[in-house]
Amino acid sequence: MASRTATKDIITLRGSAAIVSEFFGYAANSILYNRGVYPEESFGKVKKYGLPMLLTQDEGVKSFIANLTAQLSEWLETGKLQRVVLVIMSKATNEVLERWNFSIETDGEVVENGVSREKSDKEIMREIQAIMRQIASSITYLPCIDEPCVFDVLAYTDTDVAVPFTWIESDPKLIANPQMVKLHSFDTKIHKVDTLVSYKNDEWDED
């Protein structure tokens, strides 16, 4: 009995990368839904992380996110991904309105020596659940987005990463004088993901 639980709680690099990249997929969907980037009708409900989650049904968005998570998972397995940023921009002016920033810290020892760590699935799920709840409740403090928006995803990688054929280098798309809110983080013991949302501050006045 004891040995059974022990094997169950072991997490490998691959498993961790899968959890983290899957998290990004759901998080991106959730942000796109909650921030109204795509119309409400284009999302369908599924159950995940013990929560009702919304997933886009739009084929274009779906394949974009699928390609994204596939690539992220590859980078996560090599420990070369430092950060993923989902940027919401005004469609009209391309001005960056929100940046959803997921910083990733990778346990270098796991990548180098292929050792595994121990943490139960349940515990990780609970941490992710907390973040998802926060994303869903973010509409209460984030400024209203009252214009059509587009989104983009930036991946911050180590400089020695070869740029895949379908990717290009980008500028950071920063927001001037942003307001920042730190959300919960989760840790698979291999990848630690910190979530932070920064947004354009309208009330900010120059003194």
Place this chain on the structure above:
Amino acid sequence: MDAGSLTSSNKYQSKCPDQRRTVRENLDRFIPNRSAMDFDYAHYMLTEGRKGKENPAASSPSKEAYRKQMAETLNINRTRILAFKNKPPTPVELIPQEFYSASIPQQSKASKPRRHIPQTSERTLDAPDLVDDYYLNLLDWGSSNVLAIALGGTVYLWDASDGSTSELVTLEDETGPVTSVSWAPDGRHIAIGLNNSDVQLWDSTANRLLRTLKGGHASRVGSLAWNNHVLTTGGMDGKIINNDVRVRSHIVETYRGHRQEVCGLKWSASGQQLASGGNDNLLHIWDRSSASSNSPTQWLHRMEDHTAAVKALAWCPFQGNLLASGGGGGDRCIKFWNTHTGACLNSVDTGSQVCALLWNKNERELLSSHGFTQNQLTLWKYPSMVKMAELTGHTSRVLFMAQSPDGCTVASAAGDETLRFWNVFGTPEVAAKPAPKAHPEPFAHLNRIR
């Protein structure tokens, strides 16, 4: 903006008494044990900690945000930021666009999503006998939309509006070849610097030689720059002379500062400051107001940072005191200067000799032309200096670049004896619109030392 500031910004993050980091052992003969000293903490207490006590508002969240943003900006140099080439589909609009245009006046009209930058030249012309000499300036595009190029001893005019070519003048062997051409601001008169140290002024419409400026230089005149009715000439003798072309004794001022050939010469848009670059690796800034004909004129600033000839010079069109300069084969750097203070703001190693620099008049972008190995034109985003495009096609170093009066097209002439036209700065339709209101740049609210 180099390694020094990077490390200090990293340290900055740890300067908090709660997150004291153990100091790495750094021993020497005089202080054999530093274990009892925590420099980060000490520094924090001396500087930040005190500030916080005296003026609690100073360590406000906005300052923290600034620090974070700073760290993020600097981060560009250490990480790679990637994005998908294929962008996610834009959401289908349920509410018609007009509704938004009404609520957000102008903004949606001014939208300019991603400019397509053609990778190939729009047009290629032969330029036989173009002298492959880094130190000359043989290409200029005048305000009347006529491009002047010197091929050997002949100056040709190519009218960009109808594509017609005409010959302005062919010089005899003893005076030629032509070593520099420059249009006067009126787009009608053109100055031609010659190998025999003379400078000729021509009326391009009447095809007539107006006057010859003699006796200023001792050897060839490789660089020219106009400032209203003053024609500034730079010679192989290292002298820079201001010539008032209206008066009989035309030499108004002489700037002495270069020890070797002056190959780059540009007046700022305000006409107050002159930048000059030489084969002696020096870059000088001269101030018009402090110049006088009696005393030998002193430079305002002397920059010795380049390690090869400074030929490529470009004044920023949207920031009056910002100058970009490029170094030759041994230097390969593009440097940015505040010409008021003489401070170097940034330096980027391009990996290849910098032959010419041009700013985009409509966007915050800089175009540089290079030699070995790629012979490319590189478009940079300013100030991030992210490469936006590399335009290849020339098979030898791209010696000269000139920008059309509307600022959209760039002509480049290279050692491969071709003249190429690139639609790199956007289409004329886009430029014809009023430029979209620039987004406030990061830190715009902070006083900058520039």
